[in-house]
Amino acid sequence: MGTSNNEKFLNQTIYGVLNNVGFGREVSDSFIKNHLLETPARMIKAWEEMLDGYNMNVDMKLSPHSNSYDWIGMTNIEFSSLCAHHWLPFSGTVDILYVPSTMICGASKLARIVDMYSHRLQLQEFLTAEIFNHINDELKPKKLGIRIISKHSCVGCRGVRARNSQFVTYGISTNSEKADFLGAIPHV
Numbered sequence: 001m002g003t004s005n006n007e008k009f010l011n012q013t014i015y016g017v018l019n020n021v022g023f024g025r026e027v028s029d030s031f032i033k034n035h036l037l038e039t040p041a042r043m044i045k046a047w048e049e050m051l052d053g054y055n056m057n058v059d060m061k062l063s064p065h066s067n068s069y070d071w072i073g074m075t076n077i078e079f080s081s082l083c084a085h086h087w088l089p090f091s092g093t094v095d096i097l098y099v100p101s102t103m104i105c106g107a108s109k110l111a112r113i114v115d116m117y118s119h120r121l122q123l124q125e126f127l128t129a130e131i132f133n134h135i136n137d138e139l140k141p142k143k144l145g146i147r148i149i150s151k152h153s154c155v156g157c158r159g160v161r162a163r164n165s166q167f168v169t170y171g172i173s174t175n176s177e178k179a180d181f182l183g184a185i186p187h188v
């Protein structure tokens with residue numbers, strides 16, 4: 001398998017950055033250099049894997065019901081996504097709860113929706129809205145609440161370097177109380 005143009009371009013970029021930061025002055029740098037040979041190909045493969053949500057589709061498997069339900073859903077759904085600004089990952093958990101109207105959906109489908117949208121280039125605010133809108137449009141629940149709590153490596157490793165900070169976003173339907181939604185999330 002030959003080296004693609006993307007790999008050549010990335011290789012140039014990597015060495016451009018390394019020259020700027022002073023790489024090559026230490027004896028140990030020559031050891032690291034050997035480990036950079038496959039790095040452009042690895043980076044491309046990793047990005048393709050982290051962005052494989054564009055070809056996903058989720059069938060929510062809706063089924064009608066006539067029961068009276070309180071909040072139902074899935075919490076603590078782990079995800080990892082790539083931030084559009086820095087191409088660095090942000091990871092955390094998503095809580096999704098809804099009060100059904102006439103339909104309920106397969107429980108695993110909520111996690112599949114998270115997987116699909118988080119494996120696209122994202123901002124957390126936009127990810128929250130996409131998950132919220134998808135569920136709201138298809139399921140048309142009486143109430144819907146989404147919470148995403150995550151750590152952004154672009155905030156932890158660079159910039160302000162606030163390593164332990166968490167970024168929180170909510171998507172709450174207009175007819176629900178935030179405290180009501182939060183009260184329904186199990187604290188285990």
Ligand SMILES: [Zn+2]
Pocket residue numbers: 083084085086087088152154155
């Ligand atoms: Zn970022």
